[in-house]
Amino acid sequence: MEKELGISKGLNLINRSTFAMLGSNGEEGYPNIKAMYRMENNGINEIWFSTNTSSKRVCQLLNNPKACVYFADLENFEGLMLVGKIEVLQDDKSRKRLWRDGCEKYYPLGVKDPDYSVLRFTAHKGNYYHGLENVDFKL
Amino acid sequence: MEKELGISKGLNLINRSTFAMLGSNGEEGYPNIKAMYRMENNGINEIWFSTNTSSKRVCQLLNNPKACVYFADLENFEGLMLVGKIEVLQDDKSRKRLWRDGCEKYYPLGVKDPDYSVLRFTAHKGNYYHGLENVDFKL
Numbered sequence: 025m026e027k028e029l030g031i032s033k034g035l036n037l038i039n040r041s042t043f044a045m046l047g048s049n050g051e052e053g054y055p056n057i058k059a060m061y062r063m064e065n066n067g068i069n070e071i072w073f074s075t076n077t078s079s080k081r082v083c084q085l086l087n088n089p090k091a092c093v094y095f096a097d098l099e100n101f102e103g104l105m106l107v108g109k110i111e112v113l114q115d116d117k118s119r120k121r122l123w124r125d126g127c128e129k130y131y132p133l134g135v136k137d138p139d140y141s142v143l144r145f146t147a148h149k150g151n152y153y154h155g156l157e158n159v160d161f162k163l
Numbered sequence: 164m165e166k167e168l169g170i171s172k173g174l175n176l177i178n179r180s181t182f183a184m185l186g187s188n189g190e191e192g193y194p195n196i197k198a199m200y201r202m203e204n205n206g207i208n209e210i211w212f213s214t215n216t217s218s219k220r221v222c223q224l225l226n227n228p229k230a231c232v233y234f235a236d237l238e239n240f241e242g243l244m245l246v247g248k249i250e251v252l253q254d255d256k257s258r259k260r261l262w263r264d265g266c267e268k269y270y271p272l273g274v275k276d277p278d279y280s281v282l283r284f285t286a287h288k289g290n291y292y293h294g295l296e297n298v299d300f301k302l
Binding site: 042043045047048049050052053054055056057058059088090091092094096098103105107 | 189191192195196197198229233235237244246
């Protein structure tokens with residue numbers, strides 16, 4: 025498979041995914057995984073999530089921003105793994121960008137709730153596969 | 164939530180899952196994720212997979228056996244993350260244990276195909292969540 029086709033099919037997979045798997049570096053050198061709502065994306069390069077500032081995941085990412093984000097259509101044997109770094113953001117613009125009706129259930133103080141953080145993941149490489157076809161690419 | 168209830172609900176989630184997400188330590192300190200068929204499990208402590216010996220994942224796991232295995236029922240906001248180590252096995256007993264009709268599609272030389280390996284993951288701790296309930300446990 026050509027790199028361009030892999031990226032294009034990977035972007036299609038992102039756009040039809042509600043959830044992504046976030047991989048982080050946990051305690052004692054063990055990887056950790058958590059399912060996250062995919063809130064927004066900017067092409068294949070940037071994936072945005074929101075989360076609680078007080079969460080274990082934010083603490084891990086502040087210590088070590090190296091991460092991966094994985095999308096899968098399990099029935100179709102299709103997957104995209106992006107590798108890159110995560111920034112934990114609390115600026116007004118980023119917080120407003122991801123704020124949705126109903127967010128106050130998780131962040132009762134609203135868009136300025138100190139427990140409301142935004143994660144911006146920026147990929148520098150990836151792998152897309154579909155069945156036995158497989159392509160690595162740099163971004 | 165009590166530890167025992169979390170483990171019991173986590174085991175129920177494993178038993179109704181066809182796939183698991185395998186987290187490993189990839190290149191340059193970045194975590195990696197791959198969806199894997201859950202072939203067998205021994206309670207919540209051991210999860211078994213099969214894979215190609217020549218795969219990138221096996222190479223990573225031989226270099227660094229630290230891993231995590233994550234099961235999720237995304238619609239129900241339910242998840243189980245197990246943390247532990249993976250052994251790459253090629254003994255006859257392990258390979259026969261996971262061999263299924265149709266495996267010859269992936270391993271044309273049959274159960275003794277050098278490209279057929281078995282992964283045995285053994286967990287030492289875990290986290291189970293359902294909605295806003297959450298419990299950590301040691302195994």
